[in-house]
Amino acid sequence: MSEATLVTYLxxxxxxxxxxxxxxxxxxxxxxxxxxxxxxxxxxxPVIVHDFGIDLSGHSRVAAGDVRFAVQNQGPEMHELIVVxxxxxxxxxxxxxxxxxxxxxxxxxAGSFEDAQPGEHGTLQLHLEPGHYVLFCNMAGHYQAGMxxxxxxx
Amino acid sequence: xxxxxxxxxxxxxxxxxxxxxxxxFALFSALSVGLSIRETSRSRNQGAVVExxxxxxxxxxxxxxxxxxVQDGRTADPxxxxxxxxxSGDALLNGGIAPEVAGDDxxxxxxxxxxxxVRAQLEQARRLVTDLTATGQAMLADQSVxxxxxxxxxxxxxTDPVMRLRVLETLVSNVSLNSARTIATRADDNIASLITVQxxxxxxGFIAALVLVGAMLAAARRQTAHFRSLVTSSTDLVVVxxxxxxxxxSESVSAMLGRPDSEMLGDGLASFIHADDQPLVRPAIDHxxxxxxxxxxxxxxxxxxxxxxxxxxxxxDRQVRGIVxxxxxxxxxxxxxxxxxxxxxxxxxxxxxxxxxxRDRLDRALARSTRSRDVLTVMMxxxxxxxxxxxxxxxxAGDGLLRDVASRFATVIRTTDTLARFGGDEFVLLLxxxxxxxxxxxxDRLLDAISDPFSVAGRQLSxxxxxxxxxxxxxxxxxxxxxxxxxxxxxxAKEAGRGRYQVFQFHMARELGELLGLEHELRTALRKGELxxxxxxxxxxxxxxxxxxxALARWESRTRGSVAPARFIPVAEATGLILPLGEFxxxxxxxxxAKWCSDGLVSDGFVTWVNVSxxxxxxxxxxxxxxxxxxxxxxxxxxxxxxxxxxxxVAEGTAGELARAELEDIHDQGVHIAIDDFGTGFSSLAQLxxxxxxxxxxxxxxxxxxxxxxxAAAITANIVNLAQLLGLRTIAEGIESQGQLASIxxxxxxxxxxxxxxxxxxxxxxxxxxxESAGQRGSGCLVEDDQELHLAVVADRSGAA
Numbered sequence: 003m004s005e006a007t008l009v010t011y012l013x014x015x016x017x018x019x020x021x022x023x024x025x026x027x028x029x030x031x032x033x034x035x036x037x038x039x040x041x042x043x044x045x046x047x048p049v050i051v052h053d054f055g056i057d058l059s060g061h062s063r064v065a066a067g068d069v070r071f072a073v074q075n076q077g078p079e080m081h082e083l084i085v086v087x088x089x090x091x092x093x094x095x096x097x098x099x100x101x102x103x104x105x106x107x108x109x110x111x112a113g114s115f116e117d118a119q120p121g122e123h124g125t126l127q128l129h130l131e132p133g134h135y136v137l138f139c140n141m142a143g144h145y146q147a148g149m150x151x152x153x154x155x156x
Numbered sequence: 157x158x159x160x161x162x163x164x165x166x167x168x169x170x171x172x173x174x175x176x177x178x179x180x181f182a183l184f185s186a187l188s189v190g191l192s193i194r195e196t197s198r199s200r201n202q203g204a205v206v207e208x209x210x211x212x213x214x215x216x217x218x219x220x221x222x223x224x225x226v227q228d229g230r231t232a233d234p235x236x237x238x239x240x241x242x243x244s245g246d247a248l249l250n251g252g253i254a255p256e257v258a259g260d261d262x263x264x265x266x267x268x269x270x271x272x273x274v275r276a277q278l279e280q281a282r283r284l285v286t287d288l289t290a291t292g293q294a295m296l297a298d299q300s301v302x303x304x305x306x307x308x309x310x311x312x313x314x315t316d317p318v319m320r321l322r323v324l325e326t327l328v329s330n331v332s333l334n335s336a337r338t339i340a341t342r343a344d345d346n347i348a349s350l351i352t353v354q355x356x357x358x359x360x361g362f363i364a365a366l367v368l369v370g371a372m373l374a375a376a377r378r379q380t381a382h383f384r385s386l387v388t389s390s391t392d393l394v395v396v397x398x399x400x401x402x403x404x405x406s407e408s409v410s411a412m413l414g415r416p417d418s419e420m421l422g423d424g425l426a427s428f429i430h431a432d433d434q435p436l437v438r439p440a441i442d443h444x445x446x447x448x449x450x451x452x453x454x455x456x457x458x459x460x461x462x463x464x465x466x467x468x469x470x471x472x473d474r475q476v477r478g479i480v481x482x483x484x485x486x487x488x489x490x491x492x493x494x495x496x497x498x499x500x501x502x503x504x505x506x507x508x509x510x511x512x513x514x515r516d517r518l519d520r521a522l523a524r525s526t527r528s529r530d531v532l533t534v535m536m537x538x539x540x541x542x543x544x545x546x547x548x549x550x551x552x553a554g555d556g557l558l559r560d561v562a563s564r565f566a567t568v569i570r571t572t573d574t575l576a577r578f579g580g581d582e583f584v585l586l587l588x589x590x591x592x593x594x595x596x597x598x599x600d601r602l603l604d605a606i607s608d609p610f611s612v613a614g615r616q617l618s619x620x621x622x623x624x625x626x627x628x629x630x631x632x633x634x635x636x637x638x639x640x641x642x643x644x645x646x647x648x649a650k651e652a653g654r655g656r657y658q659v660f661q662f663h664m665a666r667e668l669g670e671l672l673g674l675e676h677e678l679r680t681a682l683r684k685g686e687l688x689x690x691x692x693x694x695x696x697x698x699x700x701x702x703x704x705x706x707a708l709a710r711w712e713s714r715t716r717g718s719v720a721p722a723r724f725i726p727v728a729e730a731t732g733l734i735l736p737l738g739e740f741x742x743x744x745x746x747x748x749x750a751k752w753c754s755d756g757l758v759s760d761g762f763v764t765w766v767n768v769s770x771x772x773x774x775x776x777x778x779x780x781x782x783x784x785x786x787x788x789x790x791x792x793x794x795x796x797x798x799x800x801x802x803x804x805x806v807a808e809g810t811a812g813e814l815a816r817a818e819l820e821d822i823h824d825q826g827v828h829i830a831i832d833d834f835g836t837g838f839s840s841l842a843q844l845x846x847x848x849x850x851x852x853x854x855x856x857x858x859x860x861x862x863x864x865x866x867x868a869a870a871i872t873a874n875i876v877n878l879a880q881l882l883g884l885r886t887i888a889e890g891i892e893s894q895g896q897l898a899s900i901x902x903x904x905x906x907x908x909x910x911x912x913x914x915x916x917x918x919x920x921x922x923x924x925x926x927x928e929s930a931g932q933r934g935s936g937c938l939v940e941d942d943q944e945l946h947l948a949v950v951a952d953r954s955g956a957a
Contacts, residue, residue, distance in 0.1 A: 053280055053310070079277060141330060142326050143327040
C-alpha cells in the first residue's frame with residue numbers, strides 16, 4: 003500500500019447501528035459533526051471480487067499511468083485485492099501451498115486493497131508502469147480456488 | 157389564561173414533575189434492562205454459534221486426515237466426519253442441535269442465523285463442505301477428483317487430489333472462521349449498539365430529568381414568589397422568632413411601626429412591645445405559648461398599636477425553624493371598643509359612671525368585701541324638688557343643674573369612690589372602706605357642697621338633697637339589696653323633711669316592702685272598684701243637728717279584707733295614686749250629696765267635706781275638676797267643702813304657690829275650705845290670714861286630751877279663740893266620749909265629729925238615717941230634732957262595733 007491511497011469506504015452494515023446512535027446523539031445533544039463522506043464506484047476500472055474469482059469485466063488492458071480500480075466485493079466472504087507486477091500468472095506459493103508468498107514478490111507489489119467486507123465498495127488508485135500484472139486475493143486458499151486475474155498495462 | 161392565573165398550592169401541582177421524573181427514569185431503566193437482557197441472551201447464543209463455526213475447521217481437518225488415513229490403509233471414518241460437518245453446517249444455518257464431536261465437543265444448541273451476511277457465509281461454507289466431502293469420496297473411490305463438480309464457484313487449478321482436498325479444507329476452514337468472525341463482529345456491533353443505546357437512553361433520561369427538574373424548580377419559584385407576594389403584600393403581620401430573637405418580619409410590620417427591618421431584627425422588635433405586655437408576649441416568643449395573644453407595640457412615634465396574634469410553634473419545621481406570629485392590627489377595633497365601653501358605662505350628661513358601671517363596681521367591691529370583710533357604703537342621693545326645675549325652667553336648665561351638682565359632688569368625694577348617676581336626679585355613691593361615721597360625714601359635706609345657690613338659666617336656685625345611706629359591714633352581700641336599702645333610706649330622708657340624710661334601718665325596709673305591695677294592689681283596686689266612699693256625720697254642737705259629713709275613702713280588698721285609710725292613703729300619696737283616688741272620692745261624694753239634696757234629706761247648710769291632698773293641689777287642675785264635678789252633679793258649691801292639710805298650703809316654692817292659687821279659685825266658686833288636722837303642722841297666724849279658709853278642723857289628738865290634759869285643753873281653747881277671732885268656724889275631730897263633747901262645747905267649738913256620735917258609714921246606711929230623721933222632721937233640710945239622729949247614729953255605732 004505504499005503507493006496506494008485508500009480513498010473511502012461506503013458505510014458498511016456493521017457500522018449502521020453505531021452511526022444511527024451517533025446521529026441520535028448529535029440530534030439530541032445539538033452538536034454537529036462532519037458528515038461521513040461517501041463515494042460511489044464511479045469511474046475507474048471495475049474490479050469485482052467474489053467467491054472465488056476476480057472479474058475485470060473484460061478490461062484486461064489498461065493504459066499505463068494512474069489507474070483507478072473500482073473494487074466491489076460481491077461475495078459472502080471477506081476478500082482482498084493485491085496488484086503485483088509479474089510476467090506470469092503463476093505466483094510463488096508459501097510452503098503450505100495455500101497462499102502466495104508475498105515476501106518473494108514484495109518488490110513487485112504495486113498496491114493492495116485489503117479486507118474488503120462483503121458488499122463493500124472502494125477504490126484503489128495506483129500508478130502503474132507498463133507491464134503484466136496479476137490481481138489476486140491472498141486469503142488462505144482463495145488464490146488456489148481461482149481468485150486471480152491478469153491485467154496488461156500498456 | 158385563566159388556568160394559568162389560578163394559583164394551586166404545592167401539594168396540588170408541585171408533585172407532578174417528581175412523578176414524571178420517576179416515571180421517566182423507570183421507563184428508561186426498564187428499556188435499558190430489557191435491552192441488556194436481550195443482548196446478553198443473544199451474545200450467549202452467538203457464542204455457541206461461534207464455537208460451532210470454529211469447530212467446522214477442526215472437522216474439516218479431521219475429514220482430510222480421515223480420507224488420507226483410509227487411503228493409507230489405516231482405519232478412519234471419514235463419512236461420519238462428513239456427516240458431522242454437514243449436520244453442523246445445517247444447524248448453524250437453520251438452527252438446531254449441532255451434533256456431538258466424539259472426544260471433543262458436546263452437543264450444542266444454536267439458533268438459526270438471521271443475519272443475511274452470516275447466512276450467505278454459512279451457505280458458502282456448506283457448499284464448500286459438500287465439495288470437500290465429494291472430493292474426499294472421489295479420492296476414496298479412486299475416481300478423478302477433477303470431475304467432481306464444484307458448487308461454491310471455486311476454480312481449483314491444482315490437479316493433485318490431495319492438494320485439491322487441502323485447498324477445499326482450507327476454504328472450509330477459512331470460510332467457517334470468517335463466518336465465526338462475522339458472527340462475533342455482529343455481537344460486538346450489537347454490544348456497541350447496546351452501549352450506544354444505553355448512553356443515549358441515559359442522556360435522554362438525564363435531559364428529561366433536567367427539563368422536569370427545571371420545570372419543578374420554576375414551579376417552586378413561582379409558588380415561592382406567590383407566597384412571598386402574599387406575605388409581603390398582606391396587611392397581616394408575619395413575624396418569625398428564632399431562639400428568642402426576631403429573624404423575619406413582613407413588610408407590613410415595617411409599615412405599621414414605621415421602623416426599618418434593621419431596627420426590628422434580633423432583639424429590636426421585642427423591645428418595642430409595651431412593657432406591661434412583655435410578660436404575656438415573652439413566653440410566646442420563647443416557647444410558642446400561649447397561642448392567642450393580644451398585645452401593644454409602640455410605633456415610631458411612641459403611639460400604641462394593638463396587635464392580635466396567633467402564635468405557631470414551627471421550631472421543628474426544617475423550613476422555618478422558629479416561632480411564627482401571624483398578627484393583625486386591631487388598634488382601631490380596640491379604640492372603638494373603648495369608646496363603646498365609655499358610652500356603655502358612662503352617663504352621657506354628667507360623664508359620671510352609669511348604672512351598669514356602678515353595678516359592676518359594686519359587684520366587684522362586694523366580691524372583695526366577701527374575701528376581706530371590709531366595710532363599704534352605698535349612698536343614694538336625690539335632689540329635692542328637681543321636677544319643678546324641669547317643669548318651670550325646662551329640661552335644658554334641669555340638665556345644666558345636674559351637671560353642676562355632679563361637679564360639686566365630684567369635688568367632695570375621694571378618687572377611689574364611685575359616683576354615678578342612675579337617671580333623673582338620682583345620684584349614687586360607692587364608698588369602699590367607709591363606715592357609717594365616714595359616710596355620714598361625707599353626706600354632710602355633699603349637702604354642704606350644694607347649699608350655695610346654683611345659677612341656672614339666669615336664676616339663682618337653691619337646691620337640697622335627700623340622702624339614703626346603707627352600710628355593708630363586710631362579708632357576702634347583695635348589690636340589689638344594698639341599692640334598695642339605700643333607696644329606702646333616701647325615701648325616709650325625704651319623708652323626714654328633705655335636705656338631710658338617713659342611715660338605713662331595717663324597719664324602713666319592712667315599711668317599704670309593705671308600701672310596694674300595697675301600691676300594686678291599690679292600683680288594681682281602683683280599677684276593679686274595690687274602693688268606696690263612707691260618710692261620717694258632723695253635728696252642730698249647739699243644736700245637735702247634722703250639718704255635714706266627711707267623705708272618707710274605704711278599701712275593701714278581696715285579698716286583704718278591709719284596709720285602713722292610714723295604710724293606703726300614704727301609699728297613694730307616695731305613688732301618685734292619690735290623684736285618681738281623690739277624684740274618685742270627689743265625684744262619689746258630690747253625686748251622693750246632690751242626691752241627698754234632691755231627695756230633700758239635707759238642709760241647705762249641709763256641707764259634704766272631701767279631703768284634698770297637697771299633691772292634688774300641686775298637680776294643678778283641681779279647681780277645674782271641682783267646677784266640672786259640681787256642674788255635672790248639679791250640686792251647689794256651698795254644699796261642698798274641701799279639707800286640706802296645713803303642709804299643703806304652707807309649702808314653699810312653686811308647689812305652695814300653685815296650691816294656694818287653686819284654693820283661691822275653688823273658694824271663689826263658693827266651695828268651703830277647711831284646714832285639716834290643725835295644730836299638727838306649722839301653720840302660722842299670718843299664713844292663715846293669707847288663705848281662703850272658712851273652717852278649722854282641730855286635730856283629734858288635742859280634742860281627745862281636752863278632758864284631762866290641761867295643755868291640750870289650752871291649745872284647743874286657743875285654736876278655738878283664734879278661729880273665732882278670724883271669723884272661722886271650728887270642727888272638733890275625734891270625739892270619743894261625752895266628756896270630750898262637753899269640754900269642747902265649753903270651749904266654744906261649733907261642730908263635733910267622732911265615734912262618740914257616729915262611725916263613717918256607707919251612703920245607703922246614712923241615707924236611711926237621714927230619711928228617717930227627715931220624716932220625723934216633716935220637711936226641709938234643716939235637722940231640727942237632731943237628738944233622734946244622734947241617738948240613731950250612736951245606736952248604729954254600737955251595732956257596728
